[in-house]
Amino acid sequence: MDTGDASYIKQLNRRILIEEIIKNISLSRSDLSRNTGLNKATISVQVNELINENIVIEKTEGESVSRGRKPILLEINGGAGYSVGIDIDEHSILLAFCDLKGELFHKTWVPLETIDFEEVMEQLMNHLTPAITQFNEQYKPIGLIGIGVGVHGIVSNENEIIYTPKQQWSRLHVENVLKETYNKPVYVDNNANLCVFAEQVYYEHIPDLFCITLYSGIGLGIINNHNIYRGYQGFAGEIGHMIVEPKGIPCPCGNKGCWELYASEKALKKQLNEKYPELSPQESIQQILEEGVDSEVLDYYLDYLSIGLNNIINIFNPEKIILNGAFINGHTDFINNLERKLTSKFNNYLQIRASFLGDNACALGGAAVALKNFFGVNMLNHVNYHYFKSDLLEI
Known part of the structure; x- marks a missing residue:
């Protein structure tokens, strides 16, 4: 093995150890060895370097399971x-x-x-x-x-x-x-x-994850095999400009009938202001969802939101989809009403939920x-x- 190979292996081991320490919050050298399969000598050298770089710290916590010293635990030096x-x-x-x-x-x-x-x-x-x-x-x-x-x-x-x-x-x-x-x-x-x-980092550590943002426009973030999918030049995810009405509303992008003109929360706010001018958009949504008020506005909006969502599910077959919007976050009924409109037999996914991070x-x-x-x-x-x-x- 030449020098370059040795350097690569060292960096690979370092990455494995850091990932394991981060994931487990706090663990001992013995735990690291068991979890990673690396020998104790390799772990000792790598951990000492990380401590010297102030990336990792040692802590003595809890009671030992037998008489003797308490275990020394490693964690990231926050x-x-x-x-x-x-x-x-x-x-x-x-x-x-x-x-x-x-x-x-x-x-x-x-x-x-x-x-x-x-x-x-x-x-x-x-x-x-x-x-x-x-x-x-x-x-x-x-x-x-x-x-x-x-x-x-x-x-x-x-x-x-x-x-x-x-x-x-x-x-x-x-x-x-x-x-x-x-x-x-x-x-x-x-x-x-x-x-x-x-x-993915804070809630859903799975290899494939979708997040649709709905605030003023509509964007799609894709995690594929633990990496952000960006496409050929980084332009992937501009799903808001998927055409859902070929002769629809003109969009600044140059097309007509783009999805975000009908299914973004900006579009919903506009319709709510026209229908319920005496209420704020949040108040009108709250009233519709909590009191069961029949609303053509909300039904119209969810129809278009479900059209785009149906297309995404059928094209990509995602495991989980997170919807992030001011109206949707915290409103389970919103998601339930939306899922009832996903009627295609080809729709196959594990879960659609609102964002917890907002x-x-x-x-x-x-x-x-x-x-x-x-x-x-x-x-x-x-x-x-x-x-x-x-x-x-x-x-």
Whole structure:
């Protein structure tokens, strides 16, 4: 075996060990050996390096099963550093800060008064810079390890913003601006991709997962064999521009009758405002779902939502589909009504459910992508940590 082969094996073993430590939260060297099949000498060398790099720490916890020393447990050194996830939408930016164990410790919403790219970047950094300065002092010795950015539009495989329908941004580089300022790795992706990644990391550690975002447009994030599926140049998942009415409403994309013009929550809000002008959209939805009020508006909306969903299920045969929208999240009846409209005998899936992460998903996914790349792992699994089992996102 030559030097290159030895180096590759070492990196492979390191990745395996980090993934195992993250997944199990805390475990001993003996546990690592049993779980991975690596010998104790290899584990000892690798673990010592990770400890020296401040990535892993040792803890003595609990009572030993027999007389003698308590077991020494290994876990990720959460307080040594952190990542930042950023969700850039039309009217606001969400910043999410997660420690090295993936736990959200700070988030902030930044309202936007402009869609001008340079002004948005300036406003972003006006909030980001003091926060990074503060948290670099608290999370030592590593500090900031990277930044993940979600954009509501098409992003190429080279991190370039190709087009955003809301802001009309084209051929722009968030990555360059943030890299030059903070000198840390920056990863830019479509918001739906980051949403599905966050769902996989925190809730659904399965190899194939779909997440459909429904807020102002419709996006599809696809996890295929534990990786985000981006397509040929990174444009995959623009499912909102699937045509459901060939001679329908004109869309800014150039087509007519795109799915998101009928089945996004923006479209539903418009119809609800016309039908129930005295109520807010949330109040009207709540009344319809809780009081059983017959609503042509909701039925019309669910008809179109089910058409697109039926197409996705029949084309891809996903195991689980997560729907992420302000109306759907928290409303089981919404999902039940939708599933009743999926009548095709070809529909085959395990579960459709609402998101538990909601509008925090994109920023959390950005922070998680930065962590994954920092650790150099193939998979990031925080499911066993149970971070968001209730309303814990209000930080």
